[in-house]
Amino acid sequence: MITVLTATYNRAYTLSRLYESLARQTNESFEWVVVDDGSTDNTLDLLAGFQKESSFPIKVLRQENAGKHIAINTGVLAEGHDWILLVDSDDALSPDAIEVFLNDLSAHSAQDIVGYCYRRADLDGRLIGNVITDVADDSAIMLPVVAGPLYGGDLAYVFKRSVLLKHPFPRFEDEKFVPELLIWNRISDDGKILYFHHKFIYLCEYLADGYSANFYRNLQRNPKGFGSFYKEQIGRETNLVRKLKCTIRYVQCVLFNFKNRRVM
Known part of the structure; x- marks a missing residue:
């Protein structure tokens, strides 16, 4: 099984879309862990409603507002499965996201692979970033520093829980944001990350109040x-x-x- 980890702050107006995308998964071998980063809207009530009706397990954690990166740390520390798929609270997954990952995990499993990376698409299914055409294979082992310029758009990562535990986000006094790529780079020092050039499992929308x-x-x-x-x-x-x-x-x-x- 896999843990879908979401850090959220005052996103009650978008969480339903993510929940509905999880409810439509073709494979329910996952749990959803949501870390509420001190929301002041009706996020907790909404999540309680999801827990009552959901056919898959939902775990809700709460912390004082400290930023998304600390919320990710909190979620990783919670008891979970071996692999963690990070999904923002204003985004969604494609219906086959869990099935695609589990198939790829079986097909490309290796001890030194610590992460799998997929493309993102908009809510209409259009690939975000560059279309890769001049490659022989559908996937490649790369470093994040190489993948970013190649794809030219945000990516969707699935990491081993053990490497996320080893490389937590740092906390800085009076600050609430650390770029995720800082940690993804450090993780790549520990093992290989397999990138899929064309597959997307993640649907996103860039909001006016987003990072x-x-x-x-x-x-x-x-x-x-x-x-x-x-x-x-x-x-x-x-x-x-x-x-x-x-x-x-x-x-x-x-x-x-x-x-x-x-x-x-």
Whole structure:
């Protein structure tokens, strides 16, 4: 079985879509673990209703508002299955997502594979990012630093619970965001991640109040979290232009951190 892990904060208005996509799965060999990050809307009431009617197990955890990355840590620490599929609370899964992953796990199982990665599509099923045509195989072992520029869009990861336990997100005082790629990179140092060039199991919608739409503001508010990522990324990038961009971002983080401390 697999654990579908969702961190949520004031997303009662989108959670039903995710729940309905889970209820439509062609394979129910999964549990849904939801970590409520201190929501002030009716998220908990909604989840309680899901638990009463659901045909699959739902576990609800609650923490004081600390950010999505800490909520992921909380969910990983909870007793769960060997593999964890991370799904945001404003997104959904394709009906065959669990079945596709379990088939791939059986077909491509190897001791040194610690993660599987799929493409994302919009809610209408259109692939997000670049269409890959000049490859011989449907999948490849890659590093996240290579996969990001290749695909040009957000990706859907399934990781071994053991590596997520080994590499928890760091907590920074007075900040509530750390880029996920910081941890995905560290995980790739421990083992291989298999990327599927064309398969998508994840459906998403970018909201006006989401992280993607508010990057610069999040950078200003969370310079230590972003700074930890860009500092490591400088050494990981092989492309000189991307290395320079990461260096500029890191300098911005240092300046924002200095400015924030002066304000406090």
